[in-house]
Amino acid sequence: MPGIQRAKSEETQRRVLEAAIRAVEAGGMEAVQIRRIAAEAGYSVGSVYKHYEDQDALIAAVDTVTLERIKTDMSNAIEGIEDPINQLKTLARTYLEFARRHRNLWVTLFTHHLPDGRPVPESHIQGTVDLLTFVAVPLKKLNPDLTEDLLAARTRTCFSALHGLVSISLEERFVGLPGDEMDREMMFLVERLAAK
Structure with a gap:
């Protein structure tokens, strides 16, 4: 079970980061809005914050x-x-x-x-x-x-x-x-x- 949860967590983090990369490519760093990224990745805002402390942390990952x-x-x-x-x-x-x-x-x-x-x-x-x-x-x-x-x-x-x-x-x-x-x-x- 822990292995499955870890895999799901890693998948969430990957998809959120990919959504943030696409946002930057399309509109620059101003396009990285947590709510928008969450929707784009298909997760809740809380899921994004579970992996990235805030907008700055997400942009740093990009x-x-x-x-x-x-x-x-x-x-x-x-x-x-x-x-x-x-x-x-x-x-x-x-x-x-x-x-x-x-x-x-x-x-x-x-x-x-x-x-x-x-x-x-x-x-x-x-x-x-x-x-x-x-x-x-x-x-x-x-x-x-x-x-x-x-x-x-x-x-x-x-x-x-x-x-x-x-x-x-x-x-x-x-x-x-x-x-x-x-x-x-x-x-x-x-x-x-x-x-x-």
Whole structure:
């Protein structure tokens, strides 16, 4: 009996999370309303709260899934690529394409903040570390003499620069770059950032 109850509980949690993901994909994080998610998943509001403390906890769970999806896309994209510059260029393109295809999930990942005092889930922290590791590995190959501290700083710098370029361009205003121009300049940026 306990096994059946656990399976039902896991199924409820999975379906609620899937409904929240669909809501974010369709309307951004503002679309994550507990009552609406419960109805979409086919459960009571109480069932949602049994698994997720509140709206913020549910959005944080969506963010963790988004990180996993980015990680999977990046891992698949660089499979078989040995050259570190080509790895970095492929990672940059993959990151840009993910943001373009899943804009609301991507925006939610970087704009949602948990209330003060609430710790970030460990899965979210690990997902962020994993993303940075994708950048750190080829950077280390290109710059084997970097100390661990400098490698960590350089990795954050490279990721932040690429993220900023993607973010501004997706907003399609101010200094954002369109289509092919964006792709070309992103490759330019990767080459400069990876230089010794």
